[in-house]
Amino acid sequence: xxxxxxxxxxxxxxxxxxxxxxxxxxxxxxxxxxxxxxxxxxxxxxxxxxxxxxxxxxxxxxxxxxxxxxxxxxxxxxxxxxxxxxxxxxxxxxxxxxxxxxxxxxxxxxxxxxxxxxxxxxxxxxxxxxxxxxxxxxxxxxxxxxxxxxxxxxxxxxxxxxxxxxxxxxxxxxxxxxxxxxxxxxxxxxxxxxxxxxxxxxxxxxxxxxxxxxxxxxxxxxxxxxxxxxxxxxxxxxxxxxxxxx
Amino acid sequence: xxxxxxxxxxxxxxxxxxxxxxxxxxxxxxxxxxxxxxxxxxxxxxxxxxxxxxxxxxxxxxxxxxxxxxxxxxxxxxxxxxxxxxxxxxxxxxxxxxxxxxxxxxxxxxxxxxxxxxxxxxxxxxxxxxxxxxxxxxxxxxxxxxxxxxxxxxxxxxxxxxxxxxxxxxxxxxxxxxxxxxxxxxxxxxxxxxxxxxxxxxxxxxxxxxxxxxxxxxxxxxx
Numbered sequence: 001x002x003x004x005x006x007x008x009x010x011x012x013x014x015x016x017x018x019x020x021x022x023x024x025x026x027x028x029x030x031x032x033x034x035x036x037x038x039x040x041x042x043x044x045x046x047x048x049x050x051x052x053x054x055x056x057x058x059x060x061x062x063x064x065x066x067x068x069x070x071x072x073x074x075x076x077x078x079x080x081x082x083x084x085x086x087x088x089x090x091x092x093x094x095x096x097x098x099x100x101x102x103x104x105x106x107x108x109x110x111x112x113x114x115x116x117x118x119x120x121x122x123x124x125x126x127x128x129x130x131x132x133x134x135x136x137x138x139x140x141x142x143x144x145x146x147x148x149x150x151x152x153x154x155x156x157x158x159x160x161x162x163x164x165x166x167x168x169x170x171x172x173x174x175x176x177x178x179x180x181x182x183x184x185x186x187x188x189x190x191x192x193x194x195x196x197x198x199x200x201x202x203x204x205x206x207x208x209x210x211x212x213x214x215x216x217x218x219x220x221x222x223x224x225x226x227x228x229x230x231x232x233x234x235x236x237x238x239x240x241x242x243x244x245x246x
Numbered sequence: 247x248x249x250x251x252x253x254x255x256x257x258x259x260x261x262x263x264x265x266x267x268x269x270x271x272x273x274x275x276x277x278x279x280x281x282x283x284x285x286x287x288x289x290x291x292x293x294x295x296x297x298x299x300x301x302x303x304x305x306x307x308x309x310x311x312x313x314x315x316x317x318x319x320x321x322x323x324x325x326x327x328x329x330x331x332x333x334x335x336x337x338x339x340x341x342x343x344x345x346x347x348x349x350x351x352x353x354x355x356x357x358x359x360x361x362x363x364x365x366x367x368x369x370x371x372x373x374x375x376x377x378x379x380x381x382x383x384x385x386x387x388x389x390x391x392x393x394x395x396x397x398x399x400x401x402x403x404x405x406x407x408x409x410x411x412x413x414x415x416x417x418x419x420x421x422x423x424x425x426x427x428x429x430x431x432x433x434x435x436x437x438x439x440x441x442x443x444x445x446x447x448x449x450x451x452x453x454x455x456x457x458x459x460x461x462x463x464x465x466x467x468x469x
Contacts, residue, residue: 079462134415138408142398145408154466155398159412162394162459 390456
């Protein structure tokens with residue numbers, strides 16, 4: 001399957017067929033999830049209605065790590081297996097992951113003000129997430145700095161793999177350092193600690209966010225492939241005109 | 247391999263001594279940052295001596311960035327890097343030699359100058375000693391981490407700024423444990439050895455990851 005997709009033309013036709021379904025399903029689940037969040041999920045006995053920020057915050061945090069992991073795997077694909085679409089996937093994933101990281105930071109900050117009494121705290125989880133955002137920003141900057149796509153991809157791959165050390169730090173920061181941010185309550189040994197009435201909307205939102213992310217990633221990859229075709233055609237055309245003039 | 251390592255090291259040291267530049271510039275930059283701090287914070291010596299280790303560490307971290315963009319760029323421009331790529335020595339050895347030379351020229355002077363700058367922020371003799379030791383152990387980590395960024399941006403015309411954006415997030419752990427080791431030496435609940443040993447570990451990890459990463463980046467940079 002992965003090897004079949006190495007042909008960009010085949011990827012384009014497959015993704016064209018797939019994209020409307022993924023986008024449609026994402027929209028449907030997002031509507032269902034938001035409906036459950038607003039009208040079905042109960043208000044928390046301690047946090048009141050502000051708990052609803054969590055339904056955005058938590059999926060965004062998961063996806064920020066998910067997209068970084070996707071970038072790291074794609075970086076391996078670029079450097080080790082030389083898969084022709086790996087660097088396209090890597091490039092398309094970077095802005096999406098950065099956006100989810102930003103959403104996570106902003107919603108967390110908005111939730112922190114009424115609950116913790118401060119927009120920002122230098123807590124291990126918050127700080128490592130901010131570093132994550134800085135690493136995403138560095139990756140985006142490096143993509144822009146190197147013009148030739150293949151060289152940019154190899155340079156970014158190395159940076160991405162070095163930056164991957166931060167992923168486990170973000171994930172386990174709440175276990176390693178006992179600080180303000182609450183520990184994991186969904187994916188933990190011994191089962192989730194949150195009530196099903198909140199868990200179900202959260203999981204629906206998580207799936208919806210994932211599908212939104214996948215849809216964005218697919219269309220980002222399609223755009224990037226088309227952009228490279230335009231680039232190649234422009235170079236060929238320039239060379240042809242050059243030969244004509246000479 | 248040892249011979250080519252030594253040859254490269256001596257070449258880079260000679261270049262640094264004769265062309266001059268980044269080592270001295272780094273020191274002056276270090277001094278400038280430390281001088282700026284009291285202007286921003288006010289000349290309260292009690293406050294300055296309490297946060298002195300933090301000021302010196304931040305200044306040293308920024309000073310290591312000076313000249314880092316030229317680490318591989320100069321060789322890339324005049325073609326020596328292409329010759330080094332063709333040479334029978336592994337790229338890792340080349341990186342190790344160049345980074346070692348760079349650290350001797352830029353990192354080591356920072357550690358030696360730290361006590362004198364410590365006078366400006368009213369550090370106690372104990373704190374000065376702690377600063378020298380932590381900088382001596384910690385700055386190699388900064389140089390090695392910076393080497394990855396320098397290798398990635400070697401062929402960029404304006405690599406300096408992007409280099410800073412790329413490598414600074416990765417220098418955070420070194421900064422944390424450098425400052426906490428220096429502060430632990432001043433007294434407090436944490437024994438000096440705990441953060442100091444982590445700092446040593448960070449330097450060793452950076453030496454491995456930095457050498458391998460920068461070598462991979464240089465190899466992939468050939469066009």
